[in-house]
Amino acid sequence: xxxxxxxxxxxxxxxxxxxxxxxxxxxxxxxxxxxxxxxxxxxxxxxxxxxxxxxxxxxxxxxxxxxxxxxxxxxxxxxxxxxxxxxxxxxxxxxxxxxxxxxxxxxxxxxxxxxxxxxxxxxxxxxxxxxxxxxxxxxxxxxxxxxxxxxxxxxxxxxxxxxxxxxxxxxxxxxxxxxxxxxxxxxxxxxxxxxxxxxxxxxxxxxxxxxxxxxxxxxxxxxxxxxxxxxxxxxxxxxxxxxxxxxxxxxxxxxxxxxxxxxxxxxxxxxxxxxxxxxxxxxxxxxxxxxxxxxxxxxxxxxxxxxxxxxxxxxxxxxxxxxxxxxxxxxxxxxxxxxxxxxxxxxxxxxxxxxxxxxxxxxxxxxxxxxxxxxxxxxxxxxxxxxxxxxxxxxxxxxxxxxxxxxxxxxxxxxxxxxxxxxxxxxxxxxxxxxxxxxxxxxxxxxxxxxxxxxxxxxxxxxxxxxx
Amino acid sequence: xxxxxxxxxxxxxxxxxxxxxxxxxxxxxxxxxxxxxxxxxxxxxxxxxxxxxxxxxxxxxxxxxxxxxxxxxxxxxxxxxxxxxxxxxxxxxxxxxxxxxxxxxxxxxxxxxxxxxxxxxxxxxxxxxxxxxxxxxxxxxxxxxxxxxxxxxxxxxxxxxxxxxxxxxxxxxxxxxxxxxxxxxxxxxxxxxxxxxxxxxxxxxxxxxxxxxxxxxxxxxxxxxxxx
Numbered sequence: 001x002x003x004x005x006x007x008x009x010x011x012x013x014x015x016x017x018x019x020x021x022x023x024x025x026x027x028x029x030x031x032x033x034x035x036x037x038x039x040x041x042x043x044x045x046x047x048x049x050x051x052x053x054x055x056x057x058x059x060x061x062x063x064x065x066x067x068x069x070x071x072x073x074x075x076x077x078x079x080x081x082x083x084x085x086x087x088x089x090x091x092x093x094x095x096x097x098x099x100x101x102x103x104x105x106x107x108x109x110x111x112x113x114x115x116x117x118x119x120x121x122x123x124x125x126x127x128x129x130x131x132x133x134x135x136x137x138x139x140x141x142x143x144x145x146x147x148x149x150x151x152x153x154x155x156x157x158x159x160x161x162x163x164x165x166x167x168x169x170x171x172x173x174x175x176x177x178x179x180x181x182x183x184x185x186x187x188x189x190x191x192x193x194x195x196x197x198x199x200x201x202x203x204x205x206x207x208x209x210x211x212x213x214x215x216x217x218x219x220x221x222x223x224x225x226x227x228x229x230x231x232x233x234x235x236x237x238x239x240x241x242x243x244x245x246x247x248x249x250x251x252x253x254x255x256x257x258x259x260x261x262x263x264x265x266x267x268x269x270x271x272x273x274x275x276x277x278x279x280x281x282x283x284x285x286x287x288x289x290x291x292x293x294x295x296x297x298x299x300x301x302x303x304x305x306x307x308x309x310x311x312x313x314x315x316x317x318x319x320x321x322x323x324x325x326x327x328x329x330x331x332x333x334x335x336x337x338x339x340x341x342x343x344x345x346x347x348x349x350x351x352x353x354x355x356x357x358x359x360x361x362x363x364x365x366x367x368x369x370x371x372x373x374x375x376x377x378x379x380x381x382x383x384x385x386x387x388x389x390x391x392x393x394x395x396x397x398x399x400x401x402x403x404x405x406x407x408x409x410x411x412x413x414x415x416x417x418x419x420x421x422x423x424x425x426x427x428x429x430x431x432x433x434x435x436x437x438x439x440x441x442x443x444x445x446x447x448x449x450x451x452x453x454x455x456x457x458x459x460x461x462x463x464x465x466x467x468x
Numbered sequence: 469x470x471x472x473x474x475x476x477x478x479x480x481x482x483x484x485x486x487x488x489x490x491x492x493x494x495x496x497x498x499x500x501x502x503x504x505x506x507x508x509x510x511x512x513x514x515x516x517x518x519x520x521x522x523x524x525x526x527x528x529x530x531x532x533x534x535x536x537x538x539x540x541x542x543x544x545x546x547x548x549x550x551x552x553x554x555x556x557x558x559x560x561x562x563x564x565x566x567x568x569x570x571x572x573x574x575x576x577x578x579x580x581x582x583x584x585x586x587x588x589x590x591x592x593x594x595x596x597x598x599x600x601x602x603x604x605x606x607x608x609x610x611x612x613x614x615x616x617x618x619x620x621x622x623x624x625x626x627x628x629x630x631x632x633x634x635x636x637x638x639x640x641x642x643x644x645x646x647x648x649x650x651x652x653x654x655x656x657x658x659x660x661x662x663x664x665x666x667x668x669x670x671x672x673x674x675x676x677x678x679x680x681x682x683x684x685x686x687x688x689x690x691x692x693x694x695x696x
Contacts, residue, residue, distance in 0.1 A: 010562040011470060011479055011542055012526050109509050110530040110540060176510055184514050187523040187555065194554040 009186050017045050017106070017113050020178030027052045029170065037163055038153045039121055043106075045114045048082070058120075060097060060148035069137040086115055090164065095120050096132040099152060104164050108175045116171070118164055122149070124156040217285070224282035228275045235275065239268040277431040281414060284438045291442045292334040298363050298392060299324045301335070305342045306361070309350055318353050321360035328365050329390045332466035333443045341439050342394060344432045345459045349398035352457070357399040366393045368446070368462050390465040391445075395458050402453040411449060412437040436461075469564050469658055476668075478533075479540040480658070481562055482650055486569035487576065487583035488548030491608040494637040495569060496527045496543055499647055502640055504684025507531050522547060524559045531682035535669045539679075541651070548583065557590045565602040565654030566591075567646055572607045572615035572634075602653035606633045606646040652676060 014020055030041045030052040040055030064070035073096055081093050081101045091103040101119035105112045129146045155163070242265040244250060246258065253261065283289045302322050313320050331338075342361065349359045367388040403411060414434040436459075440447045443463050451457035470479040484492040493513065500511040509528035527543040544563075546556040560566075568587065570580040588598040605628075607621055618634070625632035631649045635642025655664075655672050664670050 009558070011481060012524075012544070013479075109528050110538065176512070180512055180514065183512070183526075184523065187514065187558065190558050191523075191554045194558060198554070 012183055014179045020175050020182055023051055030054045039118050041118050043116045059151050063148050067137040067139045073136045096136055098126050098130040102164050106171055122152045122154045124154045221282040221285040224278055228279040231275050235272055280435050281431050293332050296331045296333050296335045296338055298331055301339055302361050305346050309346050313350055317355035319358045323362045325364040329392050329465035331392050337439050341436050344436050345396040349396055352400035353398040359398045362395040364393050366391050391462040394461040397458045399456040402455055402457055403451040404453055408449050477538045480564045482543050482565045483560055483563040484545040484567045484569055485587050487579040490569045490571040491637040492545035492569045493525050495643050496525050496545055498637050498640040498643040500527055502644055507683045523555050531679055533670050533675055533678050537668050557593055560590050561594050565650050567650045568605045570607050572609045573612055574614050574616055602657040604631045604649045606635050608635045608637050610634050611636045
């Protein structure tokens, strides 16, 4: 908005007719005026530009324009009318033909915004052909001049005053309505701009706060990474030396001593796992995790995991089961990381399955809809957005305590645990599933859960078939 | 204030501010009715269907001061509803004087204070100094039950720095007093800042007399208010 506009809005001023009314509509008003009264009308802005012009060439004018001196006189009169600015009310400007022009200022809010000119018309009072007409050109034929003059509209002065006063009032009303609409739209615009500016400032403040929080989060991750690393170093010594003690390198141990040392070593291993999880987590948060791409054999993966958990399962009285379907799609990914995924899920399943229960891993091929979560919100362009994709699915089932429906989404949040009392009973950091989710997503796959309390839980890991 | 030396024209912006439904528009309507049609333009109201002011009301009053200077007074109201703050701030831009219309009812005391705080903030946001902007205060709706008593208002008014008026805008009482009071404090401030007397040979007293006569404000009408 220019300064002038800003100032106009500030004072709610109106300085130009063009701003307030539609030019075409103004033309229509003038046309209707002409049709009603038969009087020519022209409307000028304050700067003198012609905004509307409705007239009909009169015979007398055409006749005089055909004569050289008549044309000059005519042009002079028209020039005078155009140049005449009515400062103090209505001006009546005479033509040498005896006709007149009424020049009326268009006033609005105490200012002259322009003028309208009605005419030429003959004052009804005029009876004779004026000498000024007969003398204007040597070629003027008095009879024809009189005939043509009689074709001109005749209006009594009093009537002309009333007609122009009426038009003034109509124009005033039109200008008022236009001014009102003009101010309303400008205020709308200004309000929108002002609101936008406020919102933009607020957004900036929020963005700053967000950046600050992100920085704090990064510092936290750094701290976690450093601490985990620093904790691991002495822990490695603890585990190493207890292993040496257990192996008898420091001399024979009696049964109690052997048991104590083994406990130290087991707890040390457990602590190392926890610290490793924390380190993984902070790596994910920093985006520092690197996923290798190599051909992975799903069957070997499952067998490897089963072998690892077998002793614990046996000790707990939980049976293990596995089923690998035929014709599986090729899997490319990071072998040790995918093993970690399955290991975490199987460890979890075993942890929450009571004695006499069963933990199984099924591997099969399924079709998964691709196209991203957002395209699932509605069916728009479904055929374009989605295409089934071959996937390798690992289903880790247990017959354990199950997870309530409301918790299904949150179990993948870092440090979240369905029931904190479970932590005390079963142990764990609450990081396992969060790490699983991040690792699977790093492989462009998905992880989901199906479960009902008391009936066991199944975690599904789906990894898309590799195109390479 | 807008001063056009060439056209010898002075435009002064006066803003009626206050909480929602305190009677700002009613004040303008009363002025519109009370002054003669010679000096006033149409009252323009930019309202919504529920009759609440959406953007502002505008009443132009023009008169010619002694030395041929045309004085154009533009009276604005702001929307009182809390949500229209952006509009209030816009309307307040370039204001020369403010009439704060308060609702006299006891229950509205807090709303009055909040609107006044809002006024000060919006003045600051527009680069105007709340301590310097000419201001008058009107306690409107004096005819309603359970209003703050005269004695309370009078004693506080004596301590405060703004002229205080009492009004029943629906009947026109006190409205012209408030308006003339506002013009006076505004003109005094403009005089101090721009030396209008020196530049245009206009005496403030003469301006007030001129305004009253040009706008057709008659003595009886002025006294018709409550303050008599």
